[in-house]
Amino acid sequence: MTIVRKDDWYSSLSQYIDAAFRRPFAYGEFDCTLFAAGAVEAMTGVNLYADYAGRYQTLAGGLRHLKKLGFDNHVDYAASLFEEVHPSMAQVGDIAVVDTETGHGLGIVQGSRIYVAQPGALGLGLVDLLQASRAFRV
Template identity: 55%
Template sequence: MKRLSFWRAALGAYINEVKGHPFEWGVFDCALFAAGAVTAMTGVDFATDYRGSYSTLKGGLRLLKARGFETHADLAAAHLTEIHPSHAQVGDIAAVSVDDAGLFALGVVQGARVIFLKPEGGLGTMDLLGAERAFRV
């Protein structure tokens, strides 16, 4: 996947645009937030078939499993090159474990921090060193 020549401006505009959007499964959750960032930077939306197709975490995971993916991080890995988190750069996607069941939150790398969509809405950041997986955009 190749970034557009104006990817930095497009990513900044995307993050500004969505920072006030409420969290909603299947409409605007952490995976769709990260996929939207990839779309802003590349023009390619690998989550098109998932948007609006589920309304709960269980429903989203069931849809992923039906398509051969264990988690949304595995979906990202199918479309982006997986890299060690220490090699992630601005605009790459990072996955941070959110529980002991192997679920991940996806976010967008911004230097030493990763921007994530918070379940209560709005954006937050986490340290990139806490990421377990990362994907080159």
């Protein structure tokens, strides 16, 4: 599958992030994977999780859906779709992997920071790009 950014990707991404900024975290509705997938959809028009959004309520449930696709986790799924780049080379709109208390989380690069959806939080948080352990070019 070839995923290409639309001509108006930047404004579409900005509108998506603005709409997500105060959204509460909820597995299967608005978690780190669905946040990143929504950003990809805003930039490219490709919905990577159309069949799975709303069909799980826990991290374990989301991982079960990914295992059905043949992936151990959401990071492996992202790695199968996008070119991996060193985090220092990540650009606006790329997917970044950050290590969390519950495992790896996905976020969206915005300059020197990463927007992330956080369990137990309302809306998006910001993490320094230097905290990314991996990154994928969208």
